[in-house]
Amino acid sequence: MDQIEEVRSKIDIVQLISEYLPLQKSGRNFKALCPFHSEKAPSFMVSPERQIFKCFGCGAGGDVFGFLMRMERMEFGEALRTLAKRAGVVLTSYRPTTDEAEKEKFYKINHLTSEFYHYLLISHPVGQKALSYLLNRGIKKESIELFKLGFAPALWEGLQKFLVGKRGYRDEDLLKLGLIVKQTSGFRDFFRDRIIFPLKDNRGNVVGFAGRVIGVWQEEQAAKIGPKYINTPESPLYHKSDLLYGLETTKNAIKSKNEAVVVEGELDLISSYQAGVENVVAIKGSALTETQCRLLKRFCENLILALDTDIAGDQAARRGIKTADSYGLAVKVAKIPEGKDPDELARKNPQLLRKTISEAIGVYDFLIESAFGRYNTQEAEGKKKIGQEILPVLAEIGNEIVKDYYIHLLANRLEVTGESILRQMAKVEVPVGETPRAVPGAEKPATKLRREILEEYLFALLFQDSQPESLLAPEVKRLVSVPALRRIVEHLEKYFAGKTKKFTSEKFAKSLPNELLEIFNNFYLVDLDKQISDKAWFGREKEKTFNNLEEIDLREKIKNLSAEIKKLEKEGKETNEAKRRFSLLCRRLGKLASLPTKRYNESND
Numbered sequence: 001m002d003q004i005e006e007v008r009s010k011i012d013i014v015q016l017i018s019e020y021l022p023l024q025k026s027g028r029n030f031k032a033l034c035p036f037h038s039e040k041a042p043s044f045m046v047s048p049e050r051q052i053f054k055c056f057g058c059g060a061g062g063d064v065f066g067f068l069m070r071m072e073r074m075e076f077g078e079a080l081r082t083l084a085k086r087a088g089v090v091l092t093s094y095r096p097t098t099d100e101a102e103k104e105k106f107y108k109i110n111h112l113t114s115e116f117y118h119y120l121l122i123s124h125p126v127g128q129k130a131l132s133y134l135l136n137r138g139i140k141k142e143s144i145e146l147f148k149l150g151f152a153p154a155l156w157e158g159l160q161k162f163l164v165g166k167r168g169y170r171d172e173d174l175l176k177l178g179l180i181v182k183q184t185s186g187f188r189d190f191f192r193d194r195i196i197f198p199l200k201d202n203r204g205n206v207v208g209f210a211g212r213v214i215g216v217w218q219e220e221q222a223a224k225i226g227p228k229y230i231n232t233p234e235s236p237l238y239h240k241s242d243l244l245y246g247l248e249t250t251k252n253a254i255k256s257k258n259e260a261v262v263v264e265g266e267l268d269l270i271s272s273y274q275a276g277v278e279n280v281v282a283i284k285g286s287a288l289t290e291t292q293c294r295l296l297k298r299f300c301e302n303l304i305l306a307l308d309t310d311i312a313g314d315q316a317a318r319r320g321i322k323t324a325d326s327y328g329l330a331v332k333v334a335k336i337p338e339g340k341d342p343d344e345l346a347r348k349n350p351q352l353l354r355k356t357i358s359e360a361i362g363v364y365d366f367l368i369e370s371a372f373g374r375y376n377t378q379e380a381e382g383k384k385k386i387g388q389e390i391l392p393v394l395a396e397i398g399n400e401i402v403k404d405y406y407i408h409l410l411a412n413r414l415e416v417t418g419e420s421i422l423r424q425m426a427k428v429e430v431p432v433g434e435t436p437r438a439v440p441g442a443e444k445p446a447t448k449l450r451r452e453i454l455e456e457y458l459f460a461l462l463f464q465d466s467q468p469e470s471l472l473a474p475e476v477k478r479l480v481s482v483p484a485l486r487r488i489v490e491h492l493e494k495y496f497a498g499k500t501k502k503f504t505s506e507k508f509a510k511s512l513p514n515e516l517l518e519i520f521n522n523f524y525l526v527d528l529d530k531q532i533s534d535k536a537w538f539g540r541e542k543e544k545t546f547n548n549l550e551e552i553d554l555r556e557k558i559k560n561l562s563a564e565i566k567k568l569e570k571e572g573k574e575t576n577e578a579k580r581r582f583s584l585l586c587r588r589l590g591k592l593a594s595l596p597t598k599r600y601n602e603s604n605d
Contacts, residue, residue, distance in 0.1 A: 008083075016064055036070060053067055109173060112163060197266040271344075311333060377414065458549065
């Protein structure tokens with residue numbers, strides 16, 4: 001057994017996935033809402049017997065390594081190291097691929113960069129100005145340490161001299177990570193004379209950085225200093241739309257409260273955290289993305305938006321609300337006092353911040369209240385404008401019960417009928433949101449013919465009922481038309497032709513080539529729910545599926561024979577034999593419905 005297989009054998013996929021998703025027992029399997037795409041009914045299945053998962057909605061599937069790679073966006077080598085540590089396996093033989101080795105190197109460079117900037121802030125005279133600024137604005141030393149804040153000095157090559165000159169990395173590596181920029185005169189540091197915020201993924205890996213100017217922002221400095229905030233450019237590690245700042249630190253508090261408070265910036269998060277709001281994350285801008293919602297769904301079911309933005313008038317924020325709703329996240333809004341942001345409120349009145357968050361109201365209630373506060377409901381024009389603003393929002397609500405509630409609420413407040421609201425909503429053109437991100441490695445399931453679906457279902461029934469040898473019966477074998485399934489039957493014949501009499505899925509799987517293994521695994525992922533323990537149900541279901549397949553087979557033969565007879569007649573050839581076979585097939589089809597229900601089952605006793 002190689003070390004990859006050793007790690008795989010020591011990790012239980014049900015236990016691993018249950019740490020990310022609430023799994024529900026379903027027969028011999030487990031199911032859940034898929035974490036890789038938005039869905040209302042569970043199509044994500046986990047088989048403890050085969051130690052695999054598969055979503056029948058988006059097509060994502062695999063083993064423990066595949067799940068961790070998708071869920072945590074890891075390369076295989078990182079997933080292997082993570083699971084090996086968990087299983088207590090010391091890796092000695094695995095050699096990472098070129099891409100994996102490069103990504104690991106990039107993580108090390110970013111980590112060293114974070115340590116370099118942090119040291120300059122807290123232990124070097126060059127960082128004294130930035131440190132004093134942070135302390136004076138209420139950022140505690142404990143928070144500076146916890147979030148590893150740093151300082152980039154006003155030098156052209158400060159970071160380069162450390163990473164290239166002392167640590168031996170290449171300029172090309174730093175350029176790929178956005179740590180330096182290329183100019184005609186050579187390379188220069190990207191961050192200069194700025195407070196540095198390391199940006200980490202939820203596992204604590206440094207993926208990028210944000211830099212903020214020191215002191216009060218002044219417009220006349222713009223040409224000299226640049227924007228108030230700058231961020232690492234998109235890189236092999238950093239993707240702005242994926243990041244939730246602070247999550248690596250706050251995820252346990254979020255999970256404990258089943259709620260995440262969403263703010264807009266790094267200082268908003270740090271100040272809120274210091275004020276006792278520990279279940280907080282920060283986004284860049286006002287819009288939650290699909291990736292961020294999918295990540296938050298792993299830790300909680302409720303969001304509170306405490307953004308600087310006017311949510312009611314911000315289309316990006318409203319798109320983010322729609323995305324969160326599609327992932328089943330309940331969204332509320334904290335009404336931050338006008339003219340303030342969470343950072344300022346946390347520093348000046350932490351008790352008020354906590355109170356504001358605790359009194360957050362449902363996002364749709366907030367949007368309705370906001371519209372009613374801005375328009376005159378005593379005039380028809382005011383009611384019209386409220387409808388124009390609110391109806392597109394209500395039209396996008398995924399849950400029909402919630403939608404119906406707000407339709408009636410709006411109708412009552414506007415003093416109109418619910419029917420008029422529905423008629424006007426039917427005219428609304430729902431704005432197109434962000435295109436959902438494709439699941440890495442997942443393919444849209446191809447459309448299958450009914451015969452292929454029934455054949456696969458029969459295989460699933462027989463394998464899950466531990467009766468795969470039934471597929472070798474002549475009356476069953478002749479109905480298998482899908483080439484891949486016929487090949488599985490051939491391997492099954494070889495399996496039972498040997499000394500083995502007892503079937504085990506693990507041993508049989510090892511005899512299959514890779515192109516058949518996934519098909520075989522899928523037999524164990526078909527959701528048979530509680531019927532799995534009902535032998536009588538299994539018998540009836542197998543008989544019904546067999547009869548349906550036989551009916552399809554007969555109808556196909558009748559159709560083909562009918563075409564053959566027409567061709568013979570057109571050519572002036574003898575048709576008696578073909579018509580005789582046609583008549584026999586029609587009689588068999590007519591008798592099929594009256595066949596004894598136990599015929600198939602008893603043939604395999």
